[in-house]
Amino acid sequence: MEKPVNDIVLRVEHLKKYYPVSGGFLSRGNKFVKAVDDVSFQIRRGETFGLVGESGCGKSTLGKALIRLHEPTSGEVWLNGVNIAALSNRDFAPYRRQIQIVFQDPSASLNPRHTIEAILAEPFIVHGLYKNDRAQMKKEVERLMELVGLDSYMLNKYPHELSGGQKQRVGIARTLALKPDLIVQDEPVSALDVSIQAQIINLMVDLQKELGLSYLFISHNLNVVYQISDNVGVMYLGRMMEITPYQGLYKNPAHPYTKALLSAIPQPECQGESHRIILEGDIPSPVNPPAGCRFHTRCRECMECCRRKEPQLKEIAPGHFVACHLYD
Numbered sequence: 001m002e003k004p005v006n007d008i009v010l011r012v013e014h015l016k017k018y019y020p021v022s023g024g025f026l027s028r029g030n031k032f033v034k035a036v037d038d039v040s041f042q043i044r045r046g047e048t049f050g051l052v053g054e055s056g057c058g059k060s061t062l063g064k065a066l067i068r069l070h071e072p073t074s075g076e077v078w079l080n081g082v083n084i085a086a087l088s089n090r091d092f093a094p095y096r097r098q099i100q101i102v103f104q105d106p107s108a109s110l111n112p113r114h115t116i117e118a119i120l121a122e123p124f125i126v127h128g129l130y131k132n133d134r135a136q137m138k139k140e141v142e143r144l145m146e147l148v149g150l151d152s153y154m155l156n157k158y159p160h161e162l163s164g165g166q167k168q169r170v171g172i173a174r175t176l177a178l179k180p181d182l183i184v185q186d187e188p189v190s191a192l193d194v195s196i197q198a199q200i201i202n203l204m205v206d207l208q209k210e211l212g213l214s215y216l217f218i219s220h221n222l223n224v225v226y227q228i229s230d231n232v233g234v235m236y237l238g239r240m241m242e243i244t245p246y247q248g249l250y251k252n253p254a255h256p257y258t259k260a261l262l263s264a265i266p267q268p269e270c271q272g273e274s275h276r277i278i279l280e281g282d283i284p285s286p287v288n289p290p291a292g293c294r295f296h297t298r299c300r301e302c303m304e305c306c307r308r309k310e311p312q313l314k315e316i317a318p319g320h321f322v323a324c325h326l327y328d
């Protein structure tokens with residue numbers, strides 16, 4: 001089960017997460033929502049991997065499957081050389097410290113009945129740390145507050161007494177309590193004002209440099225992903241369509257879906273007219289995704305083979321992978 005540990009903190013191989021669908025009285029056979037369908041990628045130590053795609057493409061489900069908030073259906077998740085997807089809940093417990101998550105809505109992710117101090121002390125209590133040394137636990141909680149730029153006088157406050165940005169700082173501090181290697185950031189700034197978004201992103205970048213963290217940064221906002229990511233993955237209907245270094249995202253997008261997403265970013269008038277690619281039709285159902293390329297029902301460059309054969313990720317330049325028959 002052990003693989004050699006190198007600078008890869010996370011390697012995901014052929015991960016699937018299917019949810020059974022109740023088809024009702026007249027339905028025959030089992031149906032599944034294929035939220036994540038055969039996804040592979042890796043994250044290096046100290047790197048940020050941005051994950052983008054439309055709502056419902058499976059990016060948040062992927063993040064939750066990685067930390068086993070939702071149990072993966074199949075596939076491998078190698079965290080620091082250990083396949084955590086194959087471990088029992090009991091065996092996985094020690095590895096939970098190494099991978100943490102920041103949720104989208106800071107208000108919903110903090111217990112409204114607990115003080116900030118109780119919220120930040122909870123990871124220590126759950127993992128049995130500082131059991132006999134409450135003073136040291138308090139010092140650790142104060143250290144977390146300092147790390148995320150909050151004053152320790154807020155420790156006695158409740159979440160509803162803090163602003164949205166302050167609550168998200170508490171959410172980030174909580175993930176840092178157990179000194180993780182990897183943090184899944186699930187749309188961490190999309191519920192915040194634009195000015196606060198910038199503060200939180202700067203905080204995350206500073207913490208990454210200071211603590212050597214790796215991030216999986218999930219967002220539907222390509223501009224935010226571009227700011228923070230080293231590599232970017234583009235998901236559509238449960239599949240990874242393109243993986244590219246962040247510079248390549250704007251300079252050299254290859255997949256027709258990535259190009260359409262980029263064209264939807266509003267541009268200032270002074271930069272000239274932008275060529276918007278309008279995607280026709282709705283996203284197909286993840287219960288019954290189209291045969292061949294999943295994007296073929298909306299792709300302007302669809303060819304005959306696209307309807308029959310599913311394209312696999314192929315490296316077209318160093319570090320740049322695309323799943324599209326245009327590059328066969």
Ligand code: SF4
Nearest residue numbers: 293296299306324325
């Ligand atoms: Fe379009 Fe075909 Fe490429 Fe799919 S494989 S994105 S349908 S050109």
